[in-house]
Structures are given as structure tokens and as C-alpha cells.
Amino acid sequence: MDGQVVTEELESKALAGNPLGDPARRRILFYLPPGYAQGSARFPVVYFLHGFPGNLAGWTNVGLFAPTVPERLDALVSRGIIPPCLGVFVDGGSALGGTQWVNSAAIGRHRDYLVEDVVAFTDARLRTVPRSGGRAVVGKSSGGYGAWVMGASAPSVFGHLAAHSADSGFEYCYLPDFPRAAAALQGSDPAAWFDGMRRRAREKKMASDDHAVLNVIAMAASYSPAAGAPLGLELPFEIGTARLRPEVWARWLENDPVRFVPARLDAFRSLRSIFVDCGTRDEFNMRWGARMVVEALRAAGIGLVHEEFEDGHRDLNYRFDRSLAYLVPRMDRT
DSSP, X not given: OOSEEEEEEEEOTTXXXXXXXXXXXXXXXXEEOTTGGXXXXXXXXXXXXXXXXXXXXXXXXXXXXXXXXXXXXXXXXXXXXXXXXXXXXXXXXXXXXXXXXXXXXXXXXXHHXXXXXXXXXXXXXXXXXXXGGGEEEEEETHHHHHHHHHHHHOTTTOSEEEEESOSOOHHHHTGGGHHHHHHXXXXXXXXXXXXXXXXXXXXXXXXXXXXXXXXXXXXXXXXXXXXXXXXXXXXXXXXXXXXXXXXXXXXXXXXXXXXXXXXTHHHHHTOSEEEEEEETTOTXXXXXXXXXXXXXXXXXXXXXXXXXXXXXXXXXXXXXXXXXXXXXXXSOOO
């Protein structure tokens, strides 16, 4: 690498005392462009949000041939494809496997952790351009969902976003897993199933169907938390019949970008850049939700870039090359 990746730690006020007992002290990765240490210039900042399940380690997992995301960012800068910028790689790990980057009574205040703690920590440590036009938030899958959340709730903090294969269109991306989750939870509850899954993972490995069940449980913790229930959440279906529970399912739908983006058009209208993409062979049907969100934004006269590509949902780090090439040149600089 021509640039440098450095690791620091921050103490998050937002995550202190979270219900899962996850650490409030978090590592964070900073990407510094070539020559950063020798200069005095300020740089725009791209905040990267990982998917579910995931944590900070995923950003630097080394594949046999593929570069890591920090390496991809460095290559874009070094080859002059994008102007120099800072990269911030955020840790949204949790005992349930990750986060949707929202404030949840069952998981913790991960939205505030990013918006308040991580941004302030970055501005204090690095020579940033400390305004919305100098900040972008990008992510894939649950990280892409997080980008939509930030666009709706924090446009004064992030002026640019990229949502890659983001969770959206909940009837298509989540509903198909409900019968599988109901079958796995027969005669049990989310907390008991989760304990058994963790035991299997420690002793051997997760079963092939475990991810679908874990995903449903983690999404319920994000969208339908319930104090006093097992794992602090309500499922959107009855375990015995897999019948939808309309009042709980409605809480999930309120959190669907297909619903909340059109309800917050003024927030998205204030953004400087929006990039949206999804694979045409996405295994979780994310492209339909992406199309619906894009349609709503364009109908409101909001400009954006929307791309589809021939691939599925996994191993898509190469798509950051596309969004960064669009966003970074549009960001404020000194």
C-alpha cells in the first residue's frame, strides 16, 4: 500500500451499558492517504459500514487473490482514479452477530455510536473536512441499509451515501426465511435456540440453516425489540404455525427503506450524492427493493446513480470501486 492503515480505540458513550453486554470500547481502522503524515491538508472522509454478520475484522480479511477494502481504496487513490481521502472502517459487531446501524433497545444505540461517537472521534484525531459535504457513508447489505438510515436521520452529518445490495423490500428479502426460522424454533424460543447455535459453533461449526434463523432473530432485535421477552425481541410470526403477527410485522415494515425513504424525501433531497446498486442474481432479492427506493427518489426529482450488475449478494467488495469513483470527487475539500 502507498497509504497507511492505523488502528485506534474509542470509548463509545452510545454503546455504554448496552443490553447485550457488548464492549463500549471499540477498535477503529483509519486509512490515511499517501503523504498524509508529511502534510497539513484536510481531507474528506468515507465511513464504511459492514454487513451482517460482521465486525471490524472483516475489513482486513485477506483473500487468496482479492484485495481488502482498504487496499482497494488505496489503489483508487494511488492510481489517481479518486482524489486523496480518509477512510474510516467501523466496528458494528455484537453478541448477535452484528447490527443494522439503528438504535435498538435489544442491541444498543449503534446509530448514535456512528453519528455521535465515531464521527467526533475521527474529527478530533484526523485532519478532516468536518461538515456534511466532506463526509460519505457507504456500506453493503446491512451496511447499505445503514447508509439509508443515515441518509434519512443524519443528512446534516453525511452529505453523500452509497447503498450496495442494501436490505430493502422486506417482503422479498426477509419473508422467505420466516418458515425456516419457525421450523428451527419449534419447541424452543429465540434465546434457547441462540444458546444452542453458539454451542454448535464453538464445538464444531454453524449448521447450514443457522444463518437464516440467526438473521431473523437479529433483525427482530433491530426492528421489534420487546423488553422482558427472550433476547429482548418479538418475532414477526407465530412459532407454531409461522403465521404472521400483523402488529409486529408492521413494526418491521416501518423500518423498510421502501417505506421510510419516501417518507423522508426532504432529508434525501439535501444530500449531495446518492449511489445505489444491486446484483441481478442477488440471493436475497434485494434488487427489487433497490428499484422501488430508486423509483421513489427519482419521482421526487432527486438525482442519483443506480446500477445493476451480473452477480449475487456475496463477495462484492469490488463494487466499492464504482461508488467511490462517483462519490469522492464530489466531496468537499479544502
